[in-house]
Amino acid sequence: MISVTKALSVLDLGYGDIPYDILEEAARIGTETHRFCLGWVASEGTLFGPDPEIAGYVDRFIEWYEMSVEEVFRIDGKPAVEVEVRMDDWIGHIDLIAKMKGDRTFSIIDLKRTVLVSKSVGLQLAGYQIAAEKTFKRRFKRRFALHIPKEGPCEAKEFENRADRIHFLNSVQLYKYLKG
Numbered sequence: 001m002i003s004v005t006k007a008l009s010v011l012d013l014g015y016g017d018i019p020y021d022i023l024e025e026a027a028r029i030g031t032e033t034h035r036f037c038l039g040w041v042a043s044e045g046t047l048f049g050p051d052p053e054i055a056g057y058v059d060r061f062i063e064w065y066e067m068s069v070e071e072v073f074r075i076d077g078k079p080a081v082e083v084e085v086r087m088d089d090w091i092g093h094i095d096l097i098a099k100m101k102g103d104r105t106f107s108i109i110d111l112k113r114t115v116l117v118s119k120s121v122g123l124q125l126a127g128y129q130i131a132a133e134k135t136f137k138r139r140f141k142r143r144f145a146l147h148i149p150k151e152g153p154c155e156a157k158e159f160e161n162r163a164d165r166i167h168f169l170n171s172v173q174l175y176k177y178l179k180g
Contacts, residue, residue: 122159
């Protein structure tokens with residue numbers, strides 16, 4: 001079984017010119033930021049005291065969350081963060097499933113620390129959406145990548161291209177063909 005992001009590894013995501021040590025450090029900070037932000041949501045706002053290195057990112061996320069999120073999807077009574085979803089061919093980990101203020105349905109949300117949000121993120125979110133809809137037997141109409149900067153407001157980029165679903169499924173097949 002392959003991960004959603006592994007299936008997309010057959011695409012050029014634009015990171016090839018960035019030195020490995022910089023990518024590695026960015027991944028470490030991104031992982032810590034994800035872990036704390038999603039832990040804060042899971043604790044329903046009671047987790048405090050992030051490492052100073054990520055405090056700015058966490059503060060921006062909490063500001064966005066309090067302004068933008070009406071309700072978090074619940075699984076077995078717990079907030080839906082870092083949700084594992086499976087299909088026959090792939091597995092994905094959704095950062096957050098939440099209802100945005102003013103919406104009637106829940107959305108799939110992926111946290112991003114990088115400003116480089118490529119079209120492949122739409123495919124990634126489509127993979128999560130397909131698996132979530134099968135797993136929970138309900139529609140998740142909207143898909144967002146949330147860019148979390150250290151300073152300034154968060155920016156939620158919505159992916160609305162219906163073809164993303166087909167392109168993601170084709171990426172899974174291409175990955176299996178090339179790597180299989």
